[in-house]
Every structure is written in C-alpha cells, then in structure tokens.
Amino acid sequence: MQMDERKTRILMAIIDDYIMTAMPVGSRTISKRHEIGGLSSATIRNEMSDLEELGYLDQPHTSAGRIPSVKAYRLYVENLLQGQNPLPADEARRLRVHFDRRARQVEDVIASAAQAISDVTRYTAVVTTPRAQSVRVRRVQLVPVTENAALLVMVTDTGIIKDALIHVDGQLTADHLHEISKMLTEQLAGLTMEEVRGKLAEIGEAFEAHRQVLRGVLEAVEQSSPGAKDIVVGGRSNLLHYPEYSDAEKARAVLGVLETRDKLLRLMQAAPKMAFTIRIGDETGMPETSECSIVSMTYRIGDETTGTIGVIGPTRMQYARVIPVLDYMGKALAELLRDAGPQP
Amino acid sequence: MQMDERKTRILMAIIDDYIMTAMPVGSRTISKRHEIGGLSSATIRNEMSDLEELGYLDQPHTSAGRIPSVKAYRLYVENLLQGQNPLPADEARRLRVHFDRRARQVEDVIASAAQAISDVTRYTAVVTTPRAQSVRVRRVQLVPVTENAALLVMVTDTGIIKDALIHVDGQLTADHLHEISKMLTEQLAGLTMEEVRGKLAEIGEAFEAHRQVLRGVLEAVEQSSPGAKDIVVGGRSNLLHYPEYSDAEKARAVLGVLETRDKLLRLMQAAPKMAFTIRIGDETGMPETSECSIVSMTYRIGDETTGTIGVIGPTRMQYARVIPVLDYMGKALAELLRDAGPQP
C-alpha cells in the first residue's frame, strides 16, 4: 500500500484537528470538513485504517478516534518546511509590540526575544546568545573595582563582551592596570580563546611582576567560555496550558529540564547547516521530553556567529504558526544584534 | 475562651501533621502522638472544637479532620521565630555542596544561591542581588567595543558594577575614551546615582565635544537602575511537587507571577528592619499567590547594602526547615559577597 495525494490530505486534516483539540479524531469529523471534497465517513474510515497500517496513525482504543504518530508529524512538518509560510500581519505586529528593541545589552535583547516568542506562540521559548564559532580577541581592559579586585573586560571580534571579576592581591593603581591592559591588548589581539590560553602562560614568564593578575585573567578565560546568562527561557508557565501536562509529574519533568543548563543546551543544539531543526517526541533525545516537540532555528550574524532560538511544547504543536514566528524573530534578532555589533 | 498551653501544643501538632501530609487532621491522629501526653481522641476533639471556634482551625466538611487557618500558621511561625532554629548539620552540608562558592560574578553567586536553596528546601527560591540604599560612584570607565559602541563600566561604593553598552557616533580612539573616563571619574566619584544625573547635564555644557558620549552615559544611567538580571528564581519545578498545585491552572497562575518581574519584585519586598518576613496566603497581596506562603529575609553587606532571599511554596510550608536554611544562606551570601566587594 502506498501514500497517495488523498491519503496525505486526510492525514493533514487529522493532524490539524488533533493539534487544535488534543482529542482523538474520528472519521465523521474529517468527512464534515469541506477541504476533503465531501467524502463520506465510511470512506474516510477506510483511508484511516490504511493510514494506521502505514504507521501514520495510532488508536488509543478501539472505539476512539485516531491520533497522529511521530511519523505523521514528521511528514506534516516536512510538508510545512517545503512551502513558504509567511507570518500573518497581525502576528508580526504582536511580535513587534512584545519585542523590545530598545534593549541595549545582548542579554536583555535575548530575554526580550524569548518573552515575545513565548507570548505570541503560547509555548515556552528558549533563546541563546550569539556565539562565534571562533571568536578573536580585539581588546582587553582591566577596570579597578576595589583594592583587590578588578573587572576584566574582553571585547571580541563580534562585539561580544566577556567580563569577569578577577582578584588581585597586590596594591595595583589604576594606572598600573591601564598599563597591563594595554600590554594584554597588544599581546592578545587577534587570537582565539584557545590561543589566548597558551599566550597567557608565555606572557607570565616575561612579566614576572604581573603574574598575579595574569593568573586571574587566565582563570577567568578558562571558566568563562560558557557564560552563565547565555541561554534564557521565556514563558515556562505556558507549558501548563496544554492538557498533555495537566499531570503535575509530567509538567515537573519538563520544567526540570528547563532548569538544568546542560540539558537545556543539549536540547537546543541544532543541525547548524539547516535553518530549522524540528525534533518530535523521542527525537528530542531525552526521556523527560519524550512527549514534547522542539522547533529550533539558528540565526546568524555575519558568517561566523550564530545563536539559536526555539520553542518547546507538546508534540501536537502548532508547527505552522511556530515556524514563521521563529523565522521572523530570527531575522529581527540578527538584524538588531548586528547593528549593536561591529560594523564590517 | 482563651488559648492555653495545651491548646497551643495541640494546635502545633495539628499544623505539623498537616504540613507533612496535606490531609485534614483528625482527633485520633493527634491523640496517638506521644508529645500530647496520652489524651484520648475525645478530649482532643473537644479542644479542636474550641480551636475552631477561636479561628485557628477550619473544617473542609463535617466529617473530615481539620486544617489550620492562616491565623494558626501565623501563631506557628511567630513561635518559630521566637526560638532558636539552628540548621541541622546535614542540611548545612547539603547547602554547602550545592552552593558554588567559586562563582565570581555577583549574578552567578545569586543564581547558585537560589539553586542551592531550592534544592535543599524543595521549594522555589528567589534571590535578589544586593542593592545599596544609596550607591555612590567610585570610578567610571569606558571600554571601546567597536567603532561606534563602548562599554560603560561604573564601579560603586559597594563594589557593584553596572555595565551598559553605549553607542557613540564619533570616531573615538581608545585614548580619547580613556581620557573621558578619567574626567568622568573625577567629576562623578562620590555622587549618588541621582546626583550623577544632574552632574552629567552640567558636564555636558562644559565638554561640548563629548556631548555624544555623555548623552549615552546619561541614558545608560537612567535605564540601568533596575538591572535586568538582579533577581533570579530557582527551582520553579519544585512547585509541582505539592498537591495544592496539582491543578495545572493554579500552578500556571503562580508560575506566571514568577515570570513577571514587577510582580516578583513586589512579592519580595520585605520589611527591611526585620530579619524575616513571612507572608501567608492572602498576606502575599496577590490573588495568584493567595494559596502560597512566602518566607523572605534580607541579608546585609555592610550597613547600606541589602538583598533579599526567599522561598515560595504552599501555605503549609515547612517553615521550621525553611527559616534556618534562609538564615544560613543569607549569612553565607553576605560573607561571600562582602569578600568580593570593597574592603572597608
């Protein structure tokens, strides 16, 4: 048996219906819909039976309707990704209203984007800060904070700023630090983070006097790589809108994942070549999220720097709405962050 | 009718039991407990009837046990706050394990504290960054980021750092910015944030050439006051452990509050003179949290700078555990942040 055009149309109708209602879909429901050219429920029943045999539908129990399988959703999103899905004007407007473009700090922009996405889609949104594949240092500056602490600011290629408090024992004046900053900038400019580590050790030899400080810088570089605030989640409470999480234990499992940085990062890593990555159910690769879907997308600022925006929700997600929202938002985000970043 | 010692003891036993089980407590349950010197269930029943009349107990329906009223919890926590509640050694150990003291950035420390508190208490924790009542500027530094953006770093009295990206049109060299930084430090050092605003306008007149930059600084100061990352929530998923939130709608309402900065801040503002602020049910002042309790505590770094740590959970919260945990954590936090901050 093979899929044909009519089977596909019926399957899509079933998925649409199930996405809206979360209830098993019966043959009569579909036969009443006019897109399906007035077939009787009996015909639909036959087709549905075929679709079940083909693995696209599941039946919770004999006398209920049917629900789409993961395979069905796969086909559904594959179809969606083929076509163009422009964002409806009113959705775009709502997004613009929620997305605060005045934010200056990258973190704020990110947070605002997550908020906007979650507000508009009614799902939970996850956004990561843009991260360059290979960042290069452009400038280093030490700002005195107290007698024995200084703020290390590293400006990179992509305008992304790492800052870290480093502790220094010696009594260093502001001028001292300024001098060291200049030296560090000269030495480190143009290097990637990995190279910086080697170079720092080298410099340590030459500038015995500043060893203290340099060790602090090295430490900061080493532990700074995955910054803490580089991934934000918005609209967690949206999860609880959906009956699939009305069981507190299920909701807790998913919410728990969203609280664990490692797991969250794992969920968000997308196939970088592709615009969209859609993982459905078990494809998310985590038992806690085996009843979730994740739609994510990389946005790019220039060639090297990419971040991820995504949405997590039930497998019966409104993919057709989510995809254009992410698409729009990814562009808006890239544009905004590019303007804030360095001009080529 | 009056409360007497026995009534109080019985009430406390009822509360203890209800906190553990979330089930209405019957007279027999209490009479079996040995702390209550072997009174029969009938006697307890009489006392419970009195306690209900006094407003300390409610009866969900005739033939169920009784549950504590807000008034009862009030009495309960009042009693708790009188006595000493040292943190059990094993809890202290667990806290230390979860609390990552290596974090350098204030935000990281805060986040780690929230995580630790929520892990140990099994409730949701909220922590705010320390904020001085009247911060004074100590040093200003502009770090070039790109041709038309610079990072403004303001070091204050209390070692707290505000940083913001500011945009500048002119082609300013690093030396230019360094010069401006020096000038700004000279002009602004010792001023409070309010005074800085006035002063900046003044300086603008004198240093016509740097007007651009100064406007940027002013803007940054103005919108920086309530920093975005100054309040963190940990262990949201813990909420869902408790049957009072097994209804998704109720859980969503509370979780929603935790996502709204304003509301969250409102919940956390504590009576600053007191060590602990405990708000029970409606006392939280928000309809969404009318079935929650919030225990919060201010921690102080020096005389001026205070932050808040707190826990939110069901009204039948394990106050007796939460209070010493917060107490311990507040001290640990103050100590850690003081070390990172300025030495007096």
Place this chain on the structure above:
DNA sequence: GTTAGCACTCGAAGAGCAAGAGTGCTAACA
C-alpha cells in the same frame, strides 16, 4: 476534667448502567 460509647454525617471509592462516539464489515450502488 476526662473518656468511652454511639449515632450521625459526609466524602471517597466502586459497581452497575445507559448513552454516545467511533469502528469494522458487508452489501449495495454508480
């Protein structure tokens, strides 16, 4: 003042039943 005893109340849990939604199959139809 305390307690044993007892009648009474009320919710929770389970059994039984009817209604309804949905299926699968068969036979007739175009």
Place this chain on the structure above:
DNA sequence: TGTTAGCACTCTTGCTCTTCGAGTGCTAAC
C-alpha cells in the same frame, strides 16, 4: 472498482446508587 449506507460491536464517559470508613458531636459515666 471505488464509494457509501447500514448495522452490529466496542469502549469510554458520565451518571446514579451503594457501601465503607473516617471523623465528628453529644451524652453519660468515671
């Protein structure tokens, strides 16, 4: 050969009824 009407069958859902048990309040005895 594909489509459809019809019908028996299956299961869930929602309802009522009943039972069970926990818990109370009251009374009378200790």
